[in-house]
Amino acid sequence: MGPSIANMTDHAALPQAVDPLDFLATDSLLSETEVMLRDTVRQFVRNRILPEVGEWFDQGIFPKEMAKEFGSLGLLGMHLEGYGCAGTSATAYGLACTELEAGDSGARSFVSVQGSLAMFPIHAFGSEDQKQQWLPGMAAGELIGCFGLTEPDSGSDPSSMRTNARKDASGDWILNGAKMWITNGSIADVAVVWATTDPEGPDKGAVRGFLVPTDVAGFSAPLIHRKVSLRASVTSELILQDVRLPADAVLPEVSGMRGPFSCLNEARFGISFGSVGAARACYEAALDYSLNRVQFNQPIAGFQLTQKKLVDMMVKVQHAMLLAIHLGRMKDAGTLATPQISFGKMDNVRTALEVAREARSILGANGITTEYPVIRHMNNLESVYTYEGTNEIHTLILGNAITGIAAFS
Numbered sequence: 451m452g453p454s455i456a457n458m459t460d461h462a463a464l465p466q467a468v469d470p471l472d473f474l475a476t477d478s479l480l481s482e483t484e485v486m487l488r489d490t491v492r493q494f495v496r497n498r499i500l501p502e503v504g505e506w507f508d509q510g511i512f513p514k515e516m517a518k519e520f521g522s523l524g525l526l527g528m529h530l531e532g533y534g535c536a537g538t539s540a541t542a543y544g545l546a547c548t549e550l551e552a553g554d555s556g557a558r559s560f561v562s563v564q565g566s567l568a569m570f571p572i573h574a575f576g577s578e579d580q581k582q583q584w585l586p587g588m589a590a591g592e593l594i595g596c597f598g599l600t601e602p603d604s605g606s607d608p609s610s611m612r613t614n615a616r617k618d619a620s621g622d623w624i625l626n627g628a629k630m631w632i633t634n635g636s637i638a639d640v641a642v643v644w645a646t647t648d649p650e651g652p653d654k655g656a657v658r659g660f661l662v663p664t665d666v667a668g669f670s671a672p673l674i675h676r677k678v679s680l681r682a683s684v685t686s687e688l689i690l691q692d693v694r695l696p697a698d699a700v701l702p703e704v705s706g707m708r709g710p711f712s713c714l715n716e717a718r719f720g721i722s723f724g725s726v727g728a729a730r731a732c733y734e735a736a737l738d739y740s741l742n743r744v745q746f747n748q749p750i751a752g753f754q755l756t757q758k759k760l761v762d763m764m765v766k767v768q769h770a771m772l773l774a775i776h777l778g779r780m781k782d783a784g785t786l787a788t789p790q791i792s793f794g795k796m797d798n799v800r801t802a803l804e805v806a807r808e809a810r811s812i813l814g815a816n817g818i819t820t821e822y823p824v825i826r827h828m829n830n831l832e833s834v835y836t837y838e839g840t841n842e843i844h845t846l847i848l849g850n851a852i853t854g855i856a857a858f859s
């Protein structure tokens with residue numbers, strides 16, 4: 451006799467145990483290679499980032515030397531092919547972002563900016579000479595890149611940028627303007643700067659990307675101080691005063707806003723995964739704390755209100771991970787549309803922030819000190835919520851996708 455419906459619903463025959471840290475067994479959705487890579491990055495974060503990141507955050511620094519360590523692990527430009535890059539799948543890149551951000555959003559930011567915002571445009575839109583000049587050193591972490599799109603008066607609407615590039619009689623480019631909130635700006639060797647061209651010139655005012663060596667005359671990158679979020683990350687202004695660049699400093703293969711927006715697709719995808727790491731770290735810290743903290747003669751994990759918080763957090767982390775893996779599979783299959791990337795960035799960052807805030811409440815007074823990781827993640831996530839397109843902008847991208855009506859202005 452074949453299996454009956456009664457047999458199939460025999461609960462006694464089903465596994466009973468679940469892993470509180472991977473409740474839906476999302477690991478089973480990963481290949482052996484992906485699990486190995488994920489575990490390698492997780493170990494690196496445990497050994498090299500977690501013991502020190504609290505101090506980096508308190509001091510407001512991100513040690514430049516970490517770049518070479520990221521490079522030797524193959525994390526820089528890891529989903530790009532050739533030129534010293536690891537050439538992994540997009541999902542593998544995403545999983546690395548999850549682990550890095552479980553350490554600190556600053557570590558994931560460094561890797562995102564280097565790989566997705568600085569190396570990607572050179573790889574996708576650069577000349578062969580530009581690729582040879584920059585990519586191998588950047589993959590190794592010997593050279594650092596940054597990405598200058600945002601300006602003091604041009605954030606969510608980067609098409610309104612004022613930084614401009616004009617050609618002089620010698621054929622050189624002259625760049626003038628200022629960029630704001632630029633990750634890695636003060637430690638970069640090369641800045642990918644987006645600028646409008648002369649409306650009367652051959653580019654007819656289109657935005658073009660320029661590779662600006664940071665030791666060129668007229669370029670400076672002062673640090674932005676007094677941040678209370680993403681403190682273990684370098685954030686800078688870029689100032690360009692009559693910066694003279696040779697004719698071949700422009701990225702030849704792209705013109706218009708498609709250039710910078712294509713880079714954002716890569717980085718936003720990484721954030722969809724990365725934010726899950728920050729959320730997971732907060733959930734794990736809160737679970738551990740609640741099992742050990744005793745009030746009214748019992749662990750606070752025993753109170754129904756605490757269990758509700760823990761369960762909500764766990765469910766959110768699992769949903770976010772499932773979403774990230776799904777987006778990763780779509781990206782690897784070449785079917786991921788840009789509004790779907792916005793779905794991931796918007797929803798997973800919002801979720802991560804909710805988890806972090808809930809975790810902070812479980813830690814009570816200990817939740818407000820950097821002795822524990824939670825408030826560091828919570829504060830970092832405020833930046834992640836804003837950069838790479840604010841939550842509102844991604845909401846409007848989704849609104850446009852489902853109604854066909856753009857509501858940006």
Ligand code: TGC
Pocket residue numbers: 558559560562563597599600605606607608609633706707708709711712714715717788837838839840843847858
């Ligand atoms: P729109 O008129 O819609 O389009 C202009 C041109 O761009 C093309 N395009 C895209 N191409 C590729 N990927 C995308 N996602 C694209 N979105 C648009 C579009 O096809 C068009 O091409 P063409 O050839 O027809 O001209 O553009 P818009 O100006 O109306 O933009 C709308 C909006 C609001 C979606 C856009 O401005 C936006 O995304 N704003 C948010 C800005 C933002 O995300 N900035 C991030 C700065 S970098 C950063 O934050 C790094 S954080 C670093 C870290 O991790 O530490």
Ligand code: FAD
Pocket residue numbers: 563597598599600604605606607630631632633634680685833836837838839840841842843846857858859
């Ligand atoms: P604004 O655009 O002024 O927005 C302010 C508020 O208005 C937000 O809530 C926004 O959602 C809302 N708003 C704006 N327009 C609309 C609208 N149409 N409808 C509804 N609401 C709207 N940029 C780079 O180029 N490179 C980097 O490396 C980089 N790194 C960063 C690192 C950090 C730590 C931070 C905080 C930012 C970084 N940024 C970087 C800048 C980031 O991308 C911008 O901060 C972001 O795009 C938002 O721009 P804004 O801060 O000027 O805010």
